[in-house]
Amino acid sequence: MTKFLVTSGLPYANGDLHIGHVAGAYLPADIFVRFQKLKGNDIIYICGTDEHGAPISIKAESEKVSPQEIVKRYHESIKQAFDDVGIEFDNFSGTSREEHHRISQDFFSNLLEAGFINKKTTPQFYDEEHKRFLPDRYVEGICPHCGEDEARGDQCDSCGKLIEAIQLKSPKSKISGNTPIIKDTTHWFLNLPKLENELQEWLKTKTYWKENVHNFIMSWLNEGLIERAITRDINWGIKVPLKNTDGKVLYVWFDAPIGYLSSTVEWAKLQGKPDKWKDYWLDENCKLIHFVGKDNIPFHTIIWPAMLMKQKENYILPHDVPANEYLSINGKKISTSKNYAIWVKDFVKYFDGEYLRYVLAANAPEKKDSDFSWEDFQNKINTDLANILGNMANRVFAFSKKYFDGVILKPIKFSEISKKVFEKSDILFEDIEKDYSEYKVRKATRDIIEIARIGNKYFDETQPWKTVKLDKAKANETLFVCAELLRKISIVFSPIIPKSMNKLREILKLTKEIDWDSLQTKICEYNIGEVKPLFPKIQDDEIKYQNELLNKIENENVELEHKDEIEFDDFMKMELRIAEVIKAESIKKSKKLLKVVLKIGNETRQVIAGISQFYKPEDLIGKKVVALFNLKPRKVMGIESQAMILSAEENGKLSVLIPDRSVSTGSEIR
Ligand SMILES: [Zn+2]
Structure with a gap:
């Protein structure tokens, strides 16, 4: 039995969840966890909301409410969205909780004590009108790396590189719109150069990481590691655990990954076993896997491991960081600031969350960016799920009800054509197991649909509608082979669409509890229960309506080119x-x-x-x-x-x- 601790990047509690989030860090993790649970492995899935930082305080200021109010609102909304698409965490916490503050301050103190944090006076942008420093997203300007406008003071959305706010060209204060002045302030810096060799040695062992992740790290290391500020001049956040540091908090990116640990500690307490977190975080045989979006790669592969290395406790380091690329919509980048997104809470008003799971799995941005369109969504659901898998199930159910009262018996002997079907599908079932363990969800969905395709073809070729009149045993054999395929699909497809597979198992009168080994279970008889539609098709007018909604957003975002003034x-x-x-x-x-x-x-x-x-x-x-x-x-x-x-x-x-x-x-x- 293998032990896993799986996390997904903490979603920021300053906005709702959109389908790009789901595709990037949550669905792949949820599928992986469900698969490992089927395999009988010891695995917990930990997450929570990221509740500090400039984006939240900016939103609170603009709405004239407290940051706590913003955090509460979006924590609830995000949690609901996860429920709606069946993302099941073992614990979902939040970083403004007391325990998290304590653990984060310990992290800082330990690093300081071990000599990996330096205090420095540095220039910062300062808004003279509002008499305050402008960290991170409080300032915007031109990216020093790629020249793109509207780069934020912490990271450029366009090239993904991290930015020190002070590097921005043509900076503008987000509060007043003024050009800020530069003023000195004191901050604490994580001494990454001092850890560079150790990090390099450790990263060398990660030969099995995904190529996109590996490339990202290499480009970072090639530029050379620099000291990174881990404190900020704002009020919302975790206080720096030192004297005379009023108005200074830990940088949200320092405390956010610690949320994985504090959420596990909370989980252990809720279990009534307060030390149980140690079974994961302090067990060198436990595999720590961080699922994140592409923009989070440097934090999880360099900064966070560096922080973990120099703690008093012997924490495990990340085993893998299977980061995904981005999902676009109609070829255009999702933008929360422009409201160009499909929000989960809107999606589930119209369609089942399982449909989103399927399409985002089949189209996962694993190696490169992928695109979502409503036409493709409709096509995948109607073709793969309804016409191929749903059709195969319906044929078997209807036929067995009509001619066999729903009772299908195991034949004494299988014909050659049936044996071939088992052979071909068994290879695919083995592939699917490998796909899941290697985070290849796209390929897993393809392999599963392929099995259903084999089943349909076999049904056509054996022609049970003819054999039932001549040799009833032959027709029964066709049904049995197809029922076997359906039963196995109900197991291997359950990490992706658990609810639908549960429905399929109900029709087949199989137990709710499943594990991967039950692929091998010998079945002597199937008894088809009440048949319910598995995958209702999506109609053209539903897609037309969704496209109208998207167009509306796009038109609201059109940047107008104005003409010269006239008299x-x-x-x-x-x-x-x-x-x-x-x-x-x-x-x-x-x-x-x-x-x-x-x-x-x-x-x-x-x-x-x-x-x-x-x-x-x-x-x-x-x-x-x-x-x-x-x-x-x-x-x-x-x-x-x-x-x-x-x-x-x-x-x-x-x-x-x-x-x-x-x-x-x-x-x-x-
Ligand atoms: Zn850039």
Whole structure:
């Protein structure tokens, strides 16, 4: 039996959970934990919310509430989102709890005592209007590494590199919008250069880490390790455990990973066995695995191990950090600040959380970034789950109910074609076990669906609808082989879609308790119970609606390019009037143009308008529209156009402007 301690990067308690979070650090961990539990290994899954740092205090200040209130709100919301998609932690804590403060201060004191923390006076940005220092996200500017705008004072979203706020070019205070001045302040620094050799030696043993993680670390090490400030000038956080340090707290990135330990300590206490955390953290045979998103790699592979190395207790170091890359939506980066995301709480209003689990597993950003689109979501659910697996199950259930009263018996002997199916699928079942242990969830989903595909093909080839009339035993054999595949799928698919597999097992009248070894269990008889639909299909209009919601967000984020200012007189030069469409006809040889006759007062004007794709002639007749009348007449396809009908354009689609009350033709627009 192997012992594991699994963690996922602590989500920040300043916002809700979106599907990119789930795909990055939580679903892969949850699947791994569920798999290891099936294997009978000793494993606990620990997490909690990250409740300190500038993002939370900034949000609290902008909403004029306490940081505690922000933390409470999002801790609850995040916890609910995890429940909704079936992410099951053994403990879910939070870093503003007392125990965490105590343990974090101990970490600091131990490192200081061991000579790995230096105190230094350093220049910092300072907002003169608000009389305060501007750490981390309190300042934004141009990234010194990649030149991208809007880099934050702690890390650049664009290139992923860590930034010392002071390095930002063209800095701006987030509080006042002013350019900050530079002022000296005192901080404590983790002496990473002093630990470099030891870290290098340790990292050399990690030959089995994922390639993307390895590459990230190498680029970091090649740049050389520098001393990193581990304190900040803000009030929200863990007090520096030294005298005369008012207004200084531990940097959130120093205390956050300690949350893995403090959450385990809390878990042990809740178990009524306060020392039980030691069975994991102090047992050198326990494998500590940190699931994180790509931006968290340096903290978990360099800074956090460095912190652990110099403690009084002999803590285990990370065994693996299987970090994932990013998930984008429709090819665009998820952005919480622009609200461009699919939030879990919204997703579960429309679809089952299991569907999200399946699609994010099948499309996991394991080696490179991957993309989510609603079309792909619909396609994966309807094809893989409904048409392939669901269809196979339904055929077996319906057929056995119709001809065998739902009772399927093990044949005395299997035919060659059945033996082949077992052989082929057994290889895949072994592959799936390997996939899970190597965090290859994408491949696991492919292998599982492949088994269902084999089952369908076998059903087609053995033609039970024919054999049932000639040789009933043959039809029974087909059903038994398929039922065996379904039973095994219900085991190996359960780390990814546990609820659905439980449903499948209920129909097959199998026990709820499962383990990996039961793949080998010998079954003599299946008895099909009440059949329930396993995977309802997703309809086109559901996807259309979700895309409309996404488009709405995108349009709200469009950055407008403004034109030069004009004088009021310039505006008054335009003769804009209400006019009635009295005639409209399409123009032969043109898909885009309509010939429209407008009436204003006692005059009529002929207009050539490029709206034929959006309006039929009969839709326009009788409508009162807005038109520009003193535009120089011009010829379009040889026909004179004597005015211009105004319309709003959105993604190339035109909508004609119509006044919101009835007004007489000729009325002027101003
Ligand atoms: Zn950058």
